Amino acid sequence: MTTTEVISNQYKQKFEFINFRNGRIFDFSVLLICCLSFGFSWIESILNYDSHHWGFMYVQALDLKRGLIPYKETFPAYGIMTTWIQSLSLTLFGERLISIGIATGIFYSFSLFLSYQLFLQFLPKYAAFFSTLLIFLLNGYIVFPWSNYFCYTFFLLSLLMFFTKKNHKNVFGSGLLLGFSLLCRYTSFQAILPPFVFFFIYEFIFQKNTKKTTNSRLLFFGLGFLFPILLFLLFLFSNSLLDDFWIQNQIMTLQSKHELTISNFLPNLFKSIFITSLDDVHDSRMIFFTIIFCWNFVTLFYFLKKLFLNKNLAQNEAIVMEFCLVTLFGYLNAIHSYDLFRLINGSSLGVGVIIYSVIQTSQGLGRKIKIIILLPLISICFILANSLIFSALPTSAVYTPWRLDILIGKGVISTEISIFKGKLLKPEYYNFYRDIYQHISKFDHSHYIINYTLDPVAMIINNLPKVQMASIYFPLIEQAYPEEAKRIQQIINTKKAVILSDKDIHLPGYKVIFSKTWLSGEVPWLSNDSLAMIYISVPEETEM
DSSP: OOHHHHHHHHHHHHTGGGOTTTTHHHHHHHHHHHHHHHHHHHHHHHHOOOHHHHHHHHHHHHHHHTTOOBTTTBOOOSOHHHHHHHHHHHHHHOSSHHHHHHHHHHHHHHHHHHHHHHHTTTSOHHHHHHHHHHHHHHOOSOSSOOHHHHHHHHHHHHHHHHHSOOSHHHHHHHHHHHHHHHHHOGGGHHHHHHHHHHHHHHHHHHSSSOHHHHHHHHHHHHHHHHHHHHHHHHHHHHTTOHHHHHHHHHHHHHHTOOOOOTTTHHHHHHHIIIIIHHHOTTOHHHHHHHHHHHHHHHHHHHHHHHHHTTOOOOHHHHHHHHHHHHHHHHGGGGSSSOOHHHHHHHHTTHHHHHHHHHHHHHTTOOHHHHHHHHHHHHHHHHHHHHTSSSOSSOOSSOSSOOOHHIIIIIOBOOSSOGGGTTOOBOHHHHHHHHHHHHHHTTSOTTSEEEEESSOHHHHHTTOOOBOOSSSSOOHHHHHHOHHHHHHHHHHHHTTOEEEEESSOOOOTTEEEEEEEEOOTTTSTTSOSOTTOEEEEEEETTOOO
């Protein structure tokens, strides 16, 4: 071998990762997408000023980190696993708001990587990459530190284990991860459980596995799924918390104010998919999910028809059919509130089904026709990328658009308010909470903070001890837990309360020392009333 050939071979090995044939460039590109998504989520955690949603999840995690007993002393609203993971983030990254955003961003970016791995089950690498890119462009980063992100990541892990090696170890692991997914968000059961039921029905009826093999796999899957659920139930039972768990989940259902019943939830969902989405002409992302729903429904119908005509499905076709089921059931994550981040964390695998269909139907077509098919897909990428970051107006993927002036110099860094450490705040937002902080800081820890507002940040900002389980005001909790209401009244009567309210409550022996309007542009989500205010009431004998 000549010296030139040796050098040539060395360069080939060195740059093998950009060889399109082995697809390493697509692996690398997906990793880059995941890193970008995490970076964007970190920036969102730094810039976000949504006190209601971020503060609500933060206080639950903080309570758990500080040793409070869930469902007895604190209120995990959506899933104990989500609260536990976010409490770990406070240990790792500090007791500050951005910590739970960092944890949520890690899970969301990992879900993109898992989506790519799942797409590889039936797509070539270039198509799996393009499908992952589309998901990223639809929703590049987190909007809330919400339980959906954690639930979906565990769900994808469960699917990946289920579709790889179908041995008892993997099937048990798949069930275990599905159990973790449910514990991240209890209300996800209607979206994550039925697809697996249909998977096993398909195996039992149509595949060549013996009934004994399918029953064995189902047994191991069920054992894995039930293991974390039973451990959680054992924890609730041993601490006499079963009733509290049920009551508090009922409160969350009633508090959502979405009057869903068995008879109306599907009509409401279809209305959201086909009417509400199409009405929003300014945001193509929601229209895209209408297309995903219809495309996956038609594809599923095609495969079912083929099955019932006694035609066997190829392995790829069976997997695609199962992905259609996952996608369609994923829309049930959004039955109470049809939001993009719920659809991304439920039905985004349907993007891969569309790409699969395009590839299959374009086989045998001429080069020019393939280019004509490809151009609209590329155009969609450019359209979505245009509003991925720094969008001029809020979109379904961006609730509070980033402000460049805050990033490059006008953002305020707080040194005195610990939960704001690491954030860049709008001056108006910072001044609002600095005023609250300074007024409450005059009271020592012999006083209790009592919150009658929807603002958890104002409640936790000074770290005064609290008596309420929830960080925001739930009237239903007062009705369900009269002992908590009694304890609050005792604290008020003994003049040891610092009270936050959205109106002047005129309590005997108390005076208002601070009031300020919640401007929607400064502190969003807290009130639909542009004139709504926050009041701080303290004992009258307090020297100011």
